[in-house]
Amino acid sequence: MTKPRILLLGTVPPADNPDYALFSRDFEVVPFVPKSMTDFCQKLDTIYNDISAIWMFDFVENTDISYGAELASHFPETLKVWAIAWVGYDFVDGAAFRKKGVILTNTGSATSPQVADLALYHVLASYRGTSVFERSLRDQLNLSEARKILGTKEFSPETGLPVIPVDHRVNYFDYGMAIGGKVLNTPQDSTVGIVGLGAIGKEIAKRLNAIGMYVNYTKRSPLSEEEEKKLGFTVTYHESFEKMIPYCDCIVFCVPHTPSTIHLLNEKTAKILKPGVRIVNVGRGSALDENVLLQCLEDGTISHAGLDVFESEPLVDERLVKRWDITLTPHIGSTTSDNPKHAAKANMADISNIVLHGGKGYNTVN
Amino acid sequence: MTKPRILLLGTVPPADNPDYALFSRDFEVVPFVPKSMTDFCQKLDTIYNDISAIWMFDFVENTDISYGAELASHFPETLKVWAIAWVGYDFVDGAAFRKKGVILTNTGSATSPQVADLALYHVLASYRGTSVFERSLRDQLNLSEARKILGTKEFSPETGLPVIPVDHRVNYFDYGMAIGGKVLNTPQDSTVGIVGLGAIGKEIAKRLNAIGMYVNYTKRSPLSEEEEKKLGFTVTYHESFEKMIPYCDCIVFCVPHTPSTIHLLNEKTAKILKPGVRIVNVGRGSALDENVLLQCLEDGTISHAGLDVFESEPLVDERLVKRWDITLTPHIGSTTSDNPKHAAKANMADISNIVLHGGKGYNTVN
Incomplete structure (x- = not known):
């Protein structure tokens, strides 16, 4: 019996994941980075017309791909699940996928x-107020100077930093624990x-x-x-x-x-x-x-x-x-080295459940 | 009966503290900012030779005052407690104070x-890695650019920032979740x-x-x-x-x-x-x-x-x-507006216990 084929959107599958050995015994994982919407649709119509799952492992940037009804109209009938290796799925039209019988999963609570x-x-x-304190310390190289932002009453519209009056004396109790008027x-x-x-x-x-x-x-x-x-x-x-x-x-x-x-x-x-x-x-x-x-x-x-x-x-x-x-912070909610491991595990669990066991998925979101 | 006198090292007592009304009914609180070691010793020998407690409310900066045996030799016999309105007391010679029968207290667990x-x-x-992420975002104004520090291998000795190779492509899984080689x-x-x-x-x-x-x-x-x-x-x-x-x-x-x-x-x-x-x-x-x-x-x-x-x-x-x-951060462990309230309460509890009730203090550190 041939193994079900999985399209992995990305270049390298998570071979170092402890669960991947077993997963790749059950599935044939095919890495693929679509170049454009047209490219993606054509490949789904031809060489990938037998895939059971799409594993969205990397976000495909700088293309015109839209994850909606148009793309879904090219899904082969064999496709059962689209698994995303992170939490957010608002860029996907889950209802359109569902209409084609495709379950959309994310990483659930894994991350x-x-x-x-x-x-x-x-x-x-x-x-x-740690950001302004850190900035102040990096500017001043001196705790007494850095802490002079304490007791200030306003932020400068130009610098975004607290305005320190001339001869401003910092004193815990007299001046109160506020920076630029913010307590x-x-x-x-x-x-x-x-x-x-x-x-x-x-x-x-x-x-x-x-x-x-x-x-x-x-x-x-x-x-x-x-x-x-x-x-x-x-x-x-x-x-x-x-x-x-x-x-x-x-x-x-x-x-x-x-x-x-x-x-x-x-x-x-x-x-x-x-x-x-x-x-x-x-x-x-x-x-x-x-x-x-x-x-x-x-x-x-x-x-x-x-x-x-x-x-x-x-x-x-x-x-x-x-x-x-x-x-x-630049959208780093799940940016840690152990996160991909958890995320990949969630995806593999969902793909196995849905494709091999006809289940509904653990982390279904559509 | 005259009220016991408290020397408050600072300019303004915590009159807005909920416990202060009762405290100032029991004690006469005298604000005092010593100008120098000599000034402090002279005042202790003369006008403050009847004080029961010294309440170190503000840190006295930019003076030559040393909180050791020399200062303690000027403590009046009436002095029972030296209460510090924060945690650290390593600038005080607690043993020398104790030798003169003076209990040293800090704010204990209040802060x-x-x-x-x-x-x-x-x-x-x-x-x-939030500091480097924040710095990167403030520099770049763009998440994709800011996140290019991901997968970098080293920090620049000049800038202290991660070195981003030309054409560095950020990809969660290929490059790993490290910045400048730090995972x-x-x-x-x-x-x-x-x-x-x-x-x-x-x-x-x-x-x-x-x-x-x-x-x-x-x-x-x-x-x-x-x-x-x-x-x-x-x-x-x-x-x-x-x-x-x-x-x-x-x-x-x-x-x-x-x-x-x-x-x-x-x-x-x-x-x-x-x-x-x-x-x-x-x-x-x-x-x-x-x-x-x-x-x-x-x-x-x-x-x-x-x-x-x-x-x-x-x-x-x-x-x-x-x-x-x-x-x-510039030594801001207890720098919050509610902290002085907790600290003052701890000090007042200790001073009352020791001076009025002959107790050993709640937050004794010497």
């Missing part, structure tokens, strides 16, 4: 701890609202609970009693983002890009933010209207922000980059 | 969560060694346990069974720093400056470090020989470091500041 660690990093950074706080005993309590959101909740925050959340439906029990600590559910906002000292966004998550932070919702709130986004950039975010950082409604994702990726608004009351 | 949060921040930063990892499932498991160390342990690390520790004596039970998770004790080193994927230093903690990281101990280890220091700068640290970062023995404290404070070695495989 959740990595993303949650980064969210935790951004929460800590936004409470403690430094401890996350302990403050209230965080997590927008989206899925696999990643739950991992974030665990971490923020561990640093003493009161975890609130909103999602389509509340956790079941069993799910909450499994979490092991108390969380508070809110029916809607709007209802949760006023309670939050910090809001962490970890929602995928969907029509209902676009611009959750907008001019209207900004009006009910708790003054001095922290905003962290590790989900999709579209959740925040960056113009509103910038305005709120400017007028102090938002104290600090921590951003791993951006509205116009791969571009990043220069006005964000120039601010030091924002901590920035 | 531990703040310092522990910063340690957690540095652990996350050192595993995920990015997830802290989950890796082993951390905490040097010093006191009040702060325990708070750090809680947080690192919550992100899935295996907590090991070394201190003079192991935790009692009761203490370990109170911690609520498993920790592994090592008799000495040297014995613990080889097991550690990450080492967190949170020891005070004492003769036995000077240069724990030195040429000898560097030889038994696990290759690629992360080093975090939130205790005292003297625990690390910075020349050895730099050498180890250079040759890759140490992957990343996170430093809040430095050997030659307030100066910081320029060679450290120029490296982007180090995350830096």
Whole structure:
């Protein structure tokens, strides 16, 4: 019997993965990097017209490929699953794939701890003002000088850095623990609202609970009693983002890009933010209207922000980059060396389940 | 009856502290900023010869004051306690104070969560390479460009930044998740060694346990069974720093400056470090020989470091500041706005206990 063929979008399969030996005994893995939409469609019609799965191992950049109905119309009947080696799948028309009988899977919770660690990093950074402190220290080479940003009242629109008055004396207690008018706080005993309590959101909740925050959340439906029990600590559910906002000292966004998550932070919702709130986004950039975010950082409604994702990726608004009351990372939620191992394992488990065992997949998202 | 007098080293007492109203009903608080050693001694001999406590509220900078036997020889007999409004007390000769019957107190565990949060921040930063990612994004304004540091093999000695070869193509899986040859990892499932498991160390342990690390520790004596039970998770004790080193994927230093903690990281101990280890220091700068640290970062023995404290404070070695495989903060372990409140409360509790009730103090360190 010939082995089912898998099209691996990428150049090199994960041969060093502990599970790959067994997987490649069961499947023939064919690496392929489509050059264009036309190239992809033609190959699916001809030499790859017998494939059982497409394993999207690398993101295919700089091509005109669109992952929708047009591409799906070229899927061979043998194709059962399209497995993505990361979390985000908003670039794929899952419904169009499903219509052709193709199950779409991502890596499920395999990479959740990595993303949650980064969210935790951004929460800590936004409470403690670490980006501006680090910048200040690298500029000054001297702790006393670097700490002179403490007790300052405003940020310069030109440099994005705190304005230090002449003869500004730094004194813990006289000047208060604020930088450019933005108060430094401890996350302990403050209230965080997590927008989206899925696999990643739950991992974030665990971490923020561990640093003493009161975890609130909103999602389509509340956790079941069993799910909450499994979490092991108390969380508070809110029916809607709007209802949760006023309670939050910090809001962490970890929602995928969907029509209902676009611009959750907008001019209207900004009006009910708790003054001095922290905003962290590790989900999709579209959740925040960056113009509103910038305005709120400017007028102090938002104290600090921590951003791993951006509205116009791969571009990043220069006005964000120039601010030091924002901590920035370039979409590295799951960028760790052990992550590909977990991701590949999730994909192999799904492909085997669906192709060999006729299952529905562990991490099905369409 | 006249109220006992307290000398507050600083300009303004914490009048907004919720506990201060009651405290100032019991004590007369006299703010005082000594101009010099001579000034301090003269005042203690004359107008302040009846004080019951010295409350070191602000650090007195830029003077020749030395907090040792000479100063203690001017302490009035009425003086019972010297309370410091922060953790570190290595600048005080506690034994000399004790000889004069003066109890030295710090803020005990009041500020531990703040310092522990910063340690957690540095652990996350050192595993995920956030400083170099942030720098790269601020330079590039573009995620694809910013992420080109992934898969690079070396750091430039001139810029301290990763060297990006011409036509370097970034690809998650081909190039691996390393920057300048330094692998990015997830802290989950890796082993951390905490040097010093006191009040702060325990708070750090809680947080690192919550992100899935295996907590090991070394201190003079192991935790009692009761203490370990109170911690609520498993920790592994090592008799000495040297014995613990080889097991550690990450080492967190949170020891005070004492003769036995000077240069724990030195040429000898560097030889038994696990290759690629992360080093975090939130205790005292003297625990690390910075020349050895730099050498180890250079040759890759140490992957990343996170430093809040430095050997030659307030100066910081320029060679450290120029490296982007180090995350830096300017000694801000307890720099939060709520911290002074906790610190003042600890001090007031100690002063009341010792002066009014003849107690031994809650946070006695001498």
